[in-house]
Amino acid sequence: MPYPPDPWQRATLTELVRDRLNVLLCCSRQVGKTETVACAAYLEAVGGGFVLVVSPSERQSLEFFDRLLSYHQRLGLAPAGRQPTRHELCLVGGGRALSLPNSERTIRTYAGVTLLVIDEAARVPDSLYGAVTPMLAVSGGRMALLSTPFGQRGFFWKEWQGQGRQTWRRHQVSWEDCPRLNRDFMEAETRAHGELWVQQEYGLRFLPQTGANPFDLEKFRGLVDCELETDDWW
Numbered sequence: 694m695p696y697p698p699d700p701w702q703r704a705t706l707t708e709l710v711r712d713r714l715n716v717l718l719c720c721s722r723q724v725g726k727t728e729t730v731a732c733a734a735y736l737e738a739v740g741g742g743f744v745l746v747v748s749p750s751e752r753q754s755l756e757f758f759d760r761l762l763s764y765h766q767r768l769g770l771a772p773a774g775r776q777p778t779r780h781e782l783c784l785v786g787g788g789r790a791l792s793l794p795n796s797e798r799t800i801r802t803y804a805g806v807t808l809l810v811i812d813e814a815a816r817v818p819d820s821l822y823g824a825v826t827p828m829l830a831v832s833g834g835r836m837a838l839l840s841t842p843f844g845q846r847g848f849f850w851k852e853w854q855g856q857g858r859q860t861w862r863r864h865q866v867s868w869e870d871c872p873r874l875n876r877d878f879m880e881a882e883t884r885a886h887g888e889l890w891v892q893q894e895y896g897l898r899f900l901p902q903t904g905a906n907p908f909d910l911e912k913f914r915g916l917v918d919c920e921l922e923t924d925d926w927w
Contacts, residue, residue, distance in 0.1 A: 699871065701864050702729045708862045709733040709808070709837060717861040718839040719853055721895040724871040726839045730810055731760035733837065738788035739770045742807035743832070746792040747800065747825060749816040755779050757812050758792040800824055807834040815843035815850065822848040842899045850899055868895040 698706070702725055708714040710733050720726040734744045746761075748754040758779055765777065771784040782790045793800055800821070806828040811817055829835065840849050851857050868874040874895075883891045892898040 699725065701866050701870065705729050705864060706733050710736050713835055714862045715835045715858065715860050716837045717852055717863045718866065719897055720839065720841060720866040721868040721871065721897060722841055723874060724866050724868065727757055727812065728760055730837050730839055731757060732764055734790055734808060734810055735761050735764040737808045738782060738784055738790040741786050741788045743805050744790040744808045744810065745803055745806045745828065746810040746812060747817065747821065748792065748794055748812040751794045753812055754792045754794045761790055804828055805832045807832050809834060809836045811838050813840050814838040815840040815847060819848050842893055842897055845899045845901050865897060867897050
């Protein structure tokens with residue numbers, strides 16, 4: 694990794710790479726969730742596995758895969774079987790990593806996935822989640838779901854609440870758990886965007902969709918551009 698990993702990042706890498714567990718990451722913006730899972734995904738491909746990465750948008754798909762390719766370029770643990778692209782890495786030992794944007798129609802053709810990664814999972818529709826989980830049945834693969842909260846809705850929220858699979862290793866990482874974020878920055882974010890927005894994006898609060906809360910999550914969701922709001926540079 695480009696900086697000394699935080700304790701939760703070391704634990705996550707161990708759980709995904711060595712222990713081969715299903716991992717659920719509920720994280721603040723900018724704490725390093727994408728960097729961590731991209732590293733684990735590269736190591737999975739080096740070991741001969743098939744990694745499939747799903748993201749809500751084309752830009753996020755490319756961003757995640759750029760991180761994965763950077764590990765291949767820096768470490769070179771296995772030679773590429775053919776020239777890597779911004780979506781696919783095929784290694785000589787049979788390992789493969791493929792990153793795709795949100796598309797249930799085109800993603801159903803894949804099988805034999807050993808590590809399924811869903812980036813910004815709170816923004817990925819339930820229909821896509823239902824389309825990709827069967828890919829793990831024969832391979833005995835596992836999943837990594839990583840996201841910042843985005844309302845009390847969808848499979849990510851349900852899995853975090855314990856209403857889905859019961860085999861997750863969960864990590865909850867707020868901005869306070871990240872040494873690269875400080876209180877002065879958070880106070881500036883609060884002044885710029887408001888307390889509730891900061892609670893969601895940095896404080897891991899799943900905001901309600903209905904009820905007496907004056908914050909209208911549906912209106913907020915309509916204003917959010919996934920292409921701009923979900924980059925995770927650390």
